[in-house]
Amino acid sequence: MTATLSDTSASSATPNSTRPSQERVSAFAGAALAALREVIVAHDMTYDEYAAVKQWLIDVGTSGEWPLFLDVWIESTVEAVAHRNREGSKGAILGPFYLPGQVELATPASVPRRPDEAGTPLVVTGQVRGSDGSPLGGAVVDAWQADAAGLYASFAPGVPEGNLRCRIITDAEGRYEMRTVAPAPYRIPENGPCDALINATGWSPFRPAHLHFLVSAPGRSLLTTQLFFEGGEYLDNDVATAVKPELVLSPAAADDGSLSVSYDFVLDPA
Ligand code: MBD
Numbered sequence: 001m002t003a004t005l006s007d008t009s010a011s012s013a014t015p016n017s018t019r020p021s022q023e024r025v026s027a028f029a030g031a032a033l034a035a036l037r038e039v040i041v042a043h044d045m046t047y048d049e050y051a052a053v054k055q056w057l058i059d060v061g062t063s064g065e066w067p068l069f070l071d072v073w074i075e076s077t078v079e080a081v082a083h084r085n086r087e088g089s090k091g092a093i094l095g096p097f098y099l100p101g102q103v104e105l106a107t108p109a110s111v112p113r114r115p116d117e118a119g120t121p122l123v124v125t126g127q128v129r130g131s132d133g134s135p136l137g138g139a140v141v142d143a144w145q146a147d148a149a150g151l152y153a154s155f156a157p158g159v160p161e162g163n164l165r166c167r168i169i170t171d172a173e174g175r176y177e178m179r180t181v182a183p184a185p186y187r188i189p190e191n192g193p194c195d196a197l198i199n200a201t202g203w204s205p206f207r208p209a210h211l212h213f214l215v216s217a218p219g220r221s222l223l224t225t226q227l228f229f230e231g232g233e234y235l236d237n238d239v240a241t242a243v244k245p246e247l248v249l250s251p252a253a254a255d256d257g258s259l260s261v262s263y264d265f266v267l268d269p270a
């Protein structure tokens, strides 16, 4: 099965999802429409411009790029509000490319990859703890990433299903080790409506290279986060505005060029 950008599997991973009340829907929808009307008036939108916007919105739907559009240009604000009071590790956006149900591996884990997988070998080690300091054995570090061409398995042709995706189970001390390859920066797919918006505005189409994680343990709050790499391109110009200084790592390079870095995940109480 090949997933598409319109699959809802990622959003359904969000825990405790409940239908917003009529009061909340009315508040959001009313305020959103009022804000849009204000923009139209403030910028004297013409009928030609309205027609172009309308066609573009229709194109986002038919292309299946709504998950991409929303997670690139909207989710970071939702994440900032949701995690305002977090004590543990900083969170980051989930994005559109998470897939549940990946292979489960004990630590140290060799992340599933092609025999000839391109890219610099990268080892990430660390500990999963509660914000009270307790090590969390048996925690799940669900990891996914782009390959050295910036492509995600199941969302780009030619990458085998499950590639660079797995769930790592921490040992009794909460430790994990993940052996993988360094990802490349991600580019918004060319020729789709998101790319058309980027071209029409002159914005950058890139995300800096990053690793994605969903870290979970019983009785703890789910941590959705990303890790970035110091010195990489686009750190200051992430199209998805998801970089936080606490999430930028400085891997050490060994003589053979392979990279290693340590990062601890600290989970808030549930
Ligand atoms: C990505 O790789 C990503 O992580 C997000 C949030 C949006 C688009 C592509």
Ligand code: FE
Residues within 6 Å of the ligand: 095, 097, 146, 186, 210, 212
């Ligand atoms: Fe990503």
